[in-house]
Amino acid sequence: MLKMMLLHGIRRFETTWGYDASYMRRILSAAPASLLRFSVLAKMVDGRAAPAAALAAAGLAGTLAEDCGPCTQLSADMAAAQGVPASELQAIVSGDEAAMGPDARLAWRFARASLARDLETSETLRDEVVRRWGERGLVAIALRLTTARMYPTLKYALGHGQACSRVRVGGQEAVVARARMAA
Numbered sequence: 333m334l335k336m337m338l339l340h341g342i343r344r345f346e347t348t349w350g351y352d353a354s355y356m357r358r359i360l361s362a363a364p365a366s367l368l369r370f371s372v373l374a375k376m377v378d379g380r381a382a383p384a385a386a387l388a389a390a391g392l393a394g395t396l397a398e399d400c401g402p403c404t405q406l407s408a409d410m411a412a413a414q415g416v417p418a419s420e421l422q423a424i425v426s427g428d429e430a431a432m433g434p435d436a437r438l439a440w441r442f443a444r445a446s447l448a449r450d451l452e453t454s455e456t457l458r459d460e461v462v463r464r465w466g467e468r469g470l471v472a473i474a475l476r477l478t479t480a481r482m483y484p485t486l487k488y489a490l491g492h493g494q495a496c497s498r499v500r501v502g503g504q505e506a507v508v509a510r511a512r513m514a515a
Contacts, residue, residue: 334364334365334368335360335364338360338364338367338368338371339357339360341371342356342357342360349406349409349410350409351402351405351406352402354492355486355487355490355492358490358492359490370486373479373482374479376475376479377472377475377476377479378468378471378472379414379472381465381466381468381469381471381472382435382439382461382465382469382472382473383435383465384411384414384415384416385411385416385420385424385432385433385435385436385439386435386436386438386439386465386469386473387411387414387439387472387473387476388407388408388411388414388416388420388421388424388436389424389432389435389436389437389439389440389443390439390440390442390443390473390474390476390477390480391407391411391476391477391479391480392404392407392408392411392421392424392425392440392480393439393440393443393444393447393477393480394443394447394476394477394478394479394480394481395407395480395481395483395484396425396427396508396509397447397481398480398481398484398485398488399484399487399488399493401493403483403484403487404425404499404508405499405500407480408421408425408499408500408501408506411424412501412502416436418501418502418503418504419431419502420432420433420436421501421502421506422501422502422504422506423436424436424440425499425501425506425508425509426506426508426509427440427509429441435464438457438460438461438464439461439473441453441457442454442457442458442460442461442473443473443477445457446474446477447477458470461473
């Protein structure tokens, strides 16, 4: 029963997002209870605790640190479904801080500083995140950054990672900031 329910959820997810979730089927086959627990992680983020653009920027910064393919596309598509405008997503995916709105720029810079373990910069930006959106907003952004990294890491570890591929935002090909993320 659990396997059938999870398989139905995987199929619905793939159909909704046009995404190959074969890595989830692999987990389902080997450890259904683990897949169930893992699937709960994405729901940890309170999507109302910070602006959608800020959450998208933090999530895409995390995804781009691990992947520049289908997970990035999925993250961009999900952010668009949350109402983040295509122009803002183009700026986030390309890492163009000047073209980002203030919410996305703050979350992007905070996420990048956190990933780089730049303690001085992240502390200053963390203070600004808390000032704008409170502790709840900080937690949401930190969880979005963290959970965004889990999926590509898991896919690559299971042998389902893919080389960099094109990402489309608002019907246009996006320049992906992958090379800059390594810095």
